[in-house]
Amino acid sequence: MRVFAIAEHRLGELNPTSFELLNLANKIKGDGTSEAVIIGDETLSNSLASHADTVWSISGDQLENYNPESHADVLLQLFKREPPDTVLLGNTSQGYELAPLIAAKLHCPIVTDIVEASPEQKGLTVSRYIYQGKLMVDLKISRTPCILTVRQGIFKNEAKLSGKIIKLKLNPTKPPKRRFLKLIEPEKCEVDICKADAIVAIGRGATASLQLATKLAALIGGTLAGSRPVIDSGLLTKDRQVGISGKTVKPKIYIALGISGAFQHTIGMKDSELIIAVNKDPQAPIFNVAHYGAIADVQEILPKIINKLEEHPPTPTT
Amino acid sequence: MRIFVLVKHSPSPESLLRVSADGKSLDPTCLTYDINEWDRYAVEEAVRLKEKHGGEVVAVSVGTNCDATLRKCLAMGVDRAIKVPAEPGFDASMAAEAVVDVLKCEAFDIVLSGFMSQDANNALVGALAAAKLDIPFATAVTELSVEGGEARAVRELEGGYREEVALPLPCLVTVQSGINEPRYVSIMGIKAAKAKELKDHPVKLGDATVSTERIYAPPTRRAEIISGAPLEVAEKLIELIRSKGVLR
Numbered sequence: 001m002r003v004f005a006i007a008e009h010r011l012g013e014l015n016p017t018s019f020e021l022l023n024l025a026n027k028i029k030g031d032g033t034s035e036a037v038i039i040g041d042e043t044l045s046n047s048l049a050s051h052a053d054t055v056w057s058i059s060g061d062q063l064e065n066y067n068p069e070s071h072a073d074v075l076l077q078l079f080k081r082e083p084p085d086t087v088l089l090g091n092t093s094q095g096y097e098l099a100p101l102i103a104a105k106l107h108c109p110i111v112t113d114i115v116e117a118s119p120e121q122k123g124l125t126v127s128r129y130i131y132q133g134k135l136m137v138d139l140k141i142s143r144t145p146c147i148l149t150v151r152q153g154i155f156k157n158e159a160k161l162s163g164k165i166i167k168l169k170l171n172p173t174k175p176p177k178r179r180f181l182k183l184i185e186p187e188k189c190e191v192d193i194c195k196a197d198a199i200v201a202i203g204r205g206a207t208a209s210l211q212l213a214t215k216l217a218a219l220i221g222g223t224l225a226g227s228r229p230v231i232d233s234g235l236l237t238k239d240r241q242v243g244i245s246g247k248t249v250k251p252k253i254y255i256a257l258g259i260s261g262a263f264q265h266t267i268g269m270k271d272s273e274l275i276i277a278v279n280k281d282p283q284a285p286i287f288n289v290a291h292y293g294a295i296a297d298v299q300e301i302l303p304k305i306i307n308k309l310e311e312h313p314p315t316p317t318t
Numbered sequence: 319m320r321i322f323v324l325v326k327h328s329p330s331p332e333s334l335l336r337v338s339a340d341g342k343s344l345d346p347t348c349l350t351y352d353i354n355e356w357d358r359y360a361v362e363e364a365v366r367l368k369e370k371h372g373g374e375v376v377a378v379s380v381g382t383n384c385d386a387t388l389r390k391c392l393a394m395g396v397d398r399a400i401k402v403p404a405e406p407g408f409d410a411s412m413a414a415e416a417v418v419d420v421l422k423c424e425a426f427d428i429v430l431s432g433f434m435s436q437d438a439n440n441a442l443v444g445a446l447a448a449a450k451l452d453i454p455f456a457t458a459v460t461e462l463s464v465e466g467g468e469a470r471a472v473r474e475l476e477g478g479y480r481e482e483v484a485l486p487l488p489c490l491v492t493v494q495s496g497i498n499e500p501r502y503v504s505i506m507g508i509k510a511a512k513a514k515e516l517k518d519h520p521v522k523l524g525d526a527t528v529s530t531e532r533i534y535a536p537p538t539r540r541a542e543i544i545s546g547a548p549l550e551v552a553e554k555l556i557e558l559i560r561s562k563g564v565l566r
Contacts, residue, residue: 010475010479015476068455069454092476093457093458093473093474093475093476096441096445096457096458097445097455097456097457100442100445100446100449101445101449103411103446103449104414104446104449104450105449108527109411109527109528110410110411110442110446110527111528112410112439112440112441112442113439113440113441125531128439129439129536130408130437130438130439130533131329131331131335131436131437131439132331132436132439133536134331134335134536135335135337135344135533135534135535135536136533136534136535136536136537137408137530137531137532137533137534138530138531138532138534139408139528139529139530139531140528140529140530140531141527141528142529143527176454177453177454177485177486177489178454178455178456178483178484178485178489179483179484179485180481180483181470181481181482181483181484182481182482183479183480183481184472184479184480184481184482185478185479186477186478186479187478198559198562220559228495228496229495231496232495232496233496234499238478244476245474245475245476245477245478246478247477247478248477252562252563253558253559253562255559260331273562274558274561274562276555276558276559277541278555281332283335283535285536287540287541287543288536288538288540288541289540289541290540290541291540291541291542292541292542292543292544292555292558293541293542293543293544294543294544294545294551294555295543295545296548296551300548301548301551301552301555304548304549304551304552305552305555305556308552308553308556309556
């Protein structure tokens with residue numbers, strides 16, 4: 001099977017997801033090939049070649065900045081010449097747009113955010129999470145080509161290859177309707193949660209416990225953080241958001257209060273040294289990431305922890 | 319301005335999720351349905367655009383039982399609603415096909431939808447519909463304005479980065495949560511909604527592009543569960559916190 005992986009870059013650097021896509025490509029290609037595609041930055045081809053059988057390095061007019069229409073346009077030109085069986089993209093802000101665009105133009109099946117793929121006699125079976133991580137589903141795709149976007153951080157086992165690099169000059173057939181205006185840097189923040197040794201994080205199930213969580217954070221010398229719904233509701237500022245669109249943290253201890261544990265959050269905290277989760281929902285996927293869990297109401301358990309700590313006041317080390 | 323908003327009547331992830339005997343679906347009696355979380359933000363944004371620029375907001379939903387969600391949209395300020403009585407399940411391509419069938423019969427300047435659904439989490443229907451209609455689009459938008467025949471949208475990227483893009487009308491935008499504060503449905507709104515139009519738009523959908531083999535609980539469970547009376551649990555948790563040396 002010919003498996004194409006669409007690499008991603010921003011500000012001159014490859015997104016590490018690009019290598020993970022190639023790892024998956026190598027896993028499922030069988031006696032076929034893994035083929036990386038990089039658009040708009042030839043200098044990055046060499047590092048991709050160590051993971052792929054072939055690297056297609058595409059340059060052309062106005063391809064330097066990501067634009068879904070221009071990038072889809074040249075990819076479709078490439079696929080006309082070199083027909084793929086499977087096309088892999090990151091489940092990223094680029095993949096969200098490029099993948100459906102290609103799928104719609106090729107009239108082919110698309111599945112997003114997959115965490116596993118196995119070749120079958122005819123087609124592929126892929127696995128993905130649904131219901132924000134609470135359940136999984138296996139889907140069978142029997143038509144080729146198919147487009148898949150792949151969750152980050154799953155396919156880590158690297159192959160050592162030395163693929164050939166093929167340079168192609170392809171110009172978009174028409175100017176894109178959508179115009180890129182500017183990249184906006186992350187906002188300057190008043191707190192740096194990445195530096196904290198201890199983090200007390202609240203989620204949707206703990207919005208009523210903000211004061212208690214603040215108190216606990218103060219008692220253990222920790223910093224308060226939150227998952228997306230808490231930031232959306234304005235309870236905490238954006239600089240305290242942990243997750244894919246916020247910060248990635250690795251504190252010594254991470255206390256997740258009322259956080260269900262969708263992937264968008266857990267990717268930002270799963271490497272913490274010790275993760276303790278309190279959630280009243282036993283199905284909450286946070287328990288798949290936490291080291292210790294308590295199935296309990298935050299509002300009930302938190303005052304007890306705080307009372308105990310206040311009985312024997314600890315001295316925070318920081 | 320003619321504004322369309324795509325909404326899904328969707329099971330809440332907070333429902334009890336019990337896999338049915340066939341292993342391929344969820345026990346419907348345990349599920350509680352409501353408007354998809356992300357779509358609430360899309361409806362609010364659509365109504366705000368209308369309040370600023372005038373015109374009409376039309377809600378479109380695909381599903382045989384989506385009346386309650388469409389009524390909610392009408393109560394939030396949407397002018398009329400179109401229901402496509404079909405069940406595409408988790409197949410986003412089929413849902414997009416249904417939406418495109420409706421939009422091809424209507425004139426519109428901008429289409430809004432939620433960034434993803436809270437059940438399938440595909441984040442596909444809006445983008446696929448835009449691609450099939452050949453109109454420009456942007457996903458995961460956190461700021462939106464329309465001026466002089468084009469939309470300006472700020473998209474969320476990774477790690478706190480964002481990008482601003484311009485989309486000539488007609489265009490489609492998928493809305494990230496937190497873009498606004500969705501209004502609550504008022505009694506007046508519910509009363510007004512009763513007089514508004516909710517019509518069916520039947521479609522004939524093609525074959526499914528993917529088939530569901532199995533639905534199951536995720537295989538891993540790493541956490542050691544601390545059980546006992548709340549006080550015991552609290553004590554054990556304090557012990558754990560102390561073990562990492564953040565407390566003396």
